[in-house]
Amino acid sequence: MPPVSNPSEGDTRYDKDFQRLESFSRSLKQKWRISVAELAFILSFALNFAIGKLLHLYSDQSEVYNYYNDKNNIFNQYFVKKGWAWTTMVIIFFYAVVVSRRKNEPSQRVLITAIARYFAATLWWALFTQWCFGLPIMDRVFVYTGGRCVVPDGKHWAHLFEEIDGMFHSHKVSSFACRSLRGSWEGGHDPSGHVFLLVHSSLYLFFEIKPYWRGWSQFRRNIERLRGPNFPAKLVDTLNTTPQVAAIILMALWWFMLLMTNMYFHSIAEKLVGLLFGYAAIGVVYILPRWL
Numbered sequence: 338m339p340p341v342s343n344p345s346e347g348d349t350r351y352d353k354d355f356q357r358l359e360s361f362s363r364s365l366k367q368k369w370r371i372s373v374a375e376l377a378f379i380l381s382f383a384l385n386f387a388i389g390k391l392l393h394l395y396s397d398q399s400e401v402y403n404y405y406n407d408k409n410n411i412f413n414q415y416f417v418k419k420g421w422a423w424t425t426m427v428i429i430f431f432y433a434v435v436v437s438r439r440k441n442e443p444s445q446r447v448l449i450t451a452i453a454r455y456f457a458a459t460l461w462w463a464l465f466t467q468w469c470f471g472l473p474i475m476d477r478v479f480v481y482t483g484g485r486c487v488v489p490d491g492k493h494w495a496h497l498f499e500e501i502d503g504m505f506h507s508h509k510v511s512s513f514a515c516r517s518l519r520g521s522w523e524g525g526h527d528p529s530g531h532v533f534l535l536v537h538s539s540l541y542l543f544f545e546i547k548p549y550w551r552g553w554s555q556f557r558r559n560i561e562r563l564r565g566p567n568f569p570a571k572l573v574d575t576l577n578t579t580p581q582v583a584a585i586i587l588m589a590l591w592w593f594m595l596l597m598t599n600m601y602f603h604s605i606a607e608k609l610v611g612l613l614f615g616y617a618a619i620g621v622v623y624i625l626p627r628w629l
């Protein structure tokens with residue numbers, strides 16, 4: 338007969354593990370002012386990076402190079418390349434639902450702080466990827482570390498390009514302009530714009546929806562209501578009671594696309610720099626104020 342385990346022994350062990358987890362969570366909150374869930378989500382991007390690298394190293398080459406390695410794949414062209422616009426749409430939808438459900442409570446404060454945080458996050462995205470008093474930060478890092486745009490014919494933009502051995506070189510045009518001129522971005526350290534955007538955007542959505550999160554069991558119950566006939570009406574109802582769903586779907590897509598970037602594109606250092614810039618603003622907007 339197998340030995341009969343004492344149920345209270347199991348309970349005690351479970352209780353001990355639980356207490357340990359609780360004390361870890363308490364000390365994390367006291368010392369670093371962040372919760373276990375926040376830390377886990379922040380670290381999940383480092384995990385994504387490690388998984389991407391391992392998959393790249395140990396997978397069969399025919400599996401490593403596939404549809405997602407193609408820059409023109411739908412998810413890259415229609416989602417990531419317009420990533421901040423999607424994030425903006427999801428957050429507007431989220432707060433529209435939140436505000437419409439706060440029937441008797443004033444929503445002004447909630448909205449003003451949400452808009453202020455949105456503008457701070459948008460400003461950081463714009464400075465890093467679009468424009469920072471000239472070239473955006475990611476392109477500045479590239480040209481300051483010796484990078485340049487090389488095009489076969491730059492005669493029309495003689496004030497920007499310098500001719501060297503029959504090719505036209507410039508450290509004054511942005512990566513976006515260089516791509517439009519069908520030029521190549523050569524030399525220098527090129528921080529990954531994708532890693533930055535996907536991490537920045539996911540963290541922004543996570544910290545925005547977290548205060549409204551009512552736990553996984555409530556989330557599951559609302560999702561289970563989707564079963565059965567009349568799916569479209571139920572979906573509208575679920576999005577109306579749980580607008581977090583829209584953000585979670587987008588965050589899942591971002592996590593997956595980040596894995597693809599980690600598998601196929603850029604050097605390790607370029608991805609790490611993208612990751613650090615992705616962490617930076619979120620740390621300043623959401624975590625730093627907890628120390629003030």
Ligand SMILES: CCCCC/C=C\C/C=C\C/C=C\C/C=C\CCCC(=O)SCCNC(=O)CCNC(=O)[C@H](O)C(C)(C)COP(=O)(O)OP(=O)(O)OC[C@H]1O[C@@H](n2cnc3c(N)ncnc32)[C@H](O)[C@@H]1OP(=O)(O)O
Pocket residue numbers: 405406407408409410413417418419420421422423425428429432433436448451452455456466512516527528529530531532534594595597598602
């Ligand atoms: C009613 C209540 C409302 C309450 C509301 C509350 C809050 C909201 C408040 C206010 C809202 C109010 C008003 C807002 C109104 C308007 C604001 C709208 C603002 C916008 O929103 S308007 C902007 C839309 N605009 C975008 O949203 C652009 C996003 N875009 C980017 O920012 C860049 O585009 C980025 C960073 C992605 C560039 O990055 P990069 O391309 O330079 O990047 P990287 O160096 O990493 O890539 C090297 C090569 O690898 C390839 N590559 C890498 N990873 C790959 C993968 N996984 N798959 C396939 N290919 C991959 C690449 O495709 C590339 O290839 P190639 O160069 O050939 O393309």
